[in-house]
Amino acid sequence: MKRFLLFLPLLVAVVIGVVLFAGIGKDPTKLESALVGKPVPEFRLRDLHNPDAMLDQSLFRGEVTLLNVWGTWCPACRDEHDDLMWLAEEKGVAIIGLNYKDNREDALVWLDRLGDPYRKTIYDPKGTLGFDLGVYGAPETFVIDADGVVRYRHVGVINETVWEQTLLPVINDVRGNG
Amino acid sequence: MIRIAFMALVVLLAGPAIAQVADVYEFDSRAQEQRYQNLIAELRCPKCQNQNIADSNAPISKDMRAEVYRMMKDGASNEAIVEALVARFGEFVRYKPEFDSRTFLLWATPALAVLGGLLVVTVVVVRSRRDGPDAPALSKEEKARVDEMLAGGDQDRPS
Numbered sequence: 001m002k003r004f005l006l007f008l009p010l011l012v013a014v015v016i017g018v019v020l021f022a023g024i025g026k027d028p029t030k031l032e033s034a035l036v037g038k039p040v041p042e043f044r045l046r047d048l049h050n051p052d053a054m055l056d057q058s059l060f061r062g063e064v065t066l067l068n069v070w071g072t073w074c075p076a077c078r079d080e081h082d083d084l085m086w087l088a089e090e091k092g093v094a095i096i097g098l099n100y101k102d103n104r105e106d107a108l109v110w111l112d113r114l115g116d117p118y119r120k121t122i123y124d125p126k127g128t129l130g131f132d133l134g135v136y137g138a139p140e141t142f143v144i145d146a147d148g149v150v151r152y153r154h155v156g157v158i159n160e161t162v163w164e165q166t167l168l169p170v171i172n173d174v175r176g177n178g
Numbered sequence: 179m180i181r182i183a184f185m186a187l188v189v190l191l192a193g194p195a196i197a198q199v200a201d202v203y204e205f206d207s208r209a210q211e212q213r214y215q216n217l218i219a220e221l222r223c224p225k226c227q228n229q230n231i232a233d234s235n236a237p238i239s240k241d242m243r244a245e246v247y248r249m250m251k252d253g254a255s256n257e258a259i260v261e262a263l264v265a266r267f268g269e270f271v272r273y274k275p276e277f278d279s280r281t282f283l284l285w286a287t288p289a290l291a292v293l294g295g296l297l298v299v300t301v302v303v304v305r306s307r308r309d310g311p312d313a314p315a316l317s318k319e320e321k322a323r324v325d326e327m328l329a330g331g332d333q334d335r336p337s
Contacts, residue, residue: 031224034268101237127241134266136224136238 033153034134040148041132048099048107048121055122060148064174065094067142071102072110074138080157081114088117097121100130100138145174203247217246220273
């Protein structure tokens, strides 16, 4: 018993060490979305390309889509744009854009100059849909299944590595279950 | 003289820099304003790791303050307001997390630490009481070993 008590501090130190070690390498700025498992919030917003057309949550019915939140004010969105083009053109991924807290002219110039990877782009100048989605910075990308339910949220840029190691497995999983 | 005037000007101009977080919201009463201040002080900005939305200049904090204000004006309860933001941004935004199975350790650690300390103190006190003040410091076997060591018989084989 006495022997065991001598080892108690070591035991406590090891337990604390294991707990703290588990936290190393995790990026605390990346939060899991509170919307995972919930349907896309209801919205009625204008189409970026066609101000007369209204878009709503039925946009996400029928196939697995990526919802990419972007703005021309966001340098990291410029970084990932080429990769989004690659996903849309080479991989045939359905991407819906959410133009977040931006203005229409700048956004249209951007898409004209850099290419348009989006099937549709929702124009959200006040950030209302972004707020309902829990967007706290751009770029963010949501994986949405064929029933319009949010399955995953990626915070930060998308590149080939993120696509292959994170998003593709999630999409395959969603397609397998759906 | 010019230098003093310049310094005075700089100090005067610095005023708005301190007041930059203050949004212009109007309240019906002091109590309402206090309620709003308390709410935004216990909500955490999702963008900035460890700042409440009252202190943060992040655009998202501004949006969250606006939503808190809007819901207050609509007559929502404090719980409803916090729930609405948690539903969007997750438990992360709560500086006072709910007591449930996941946050059990967080809330219970101080109580457990105090109980553990009390337990140790109790054990020490009870033992010393049980042995009494006159109890010999060493048991018979221990005394025998000490005598053996002091006699030098133990030098070559440390135990």
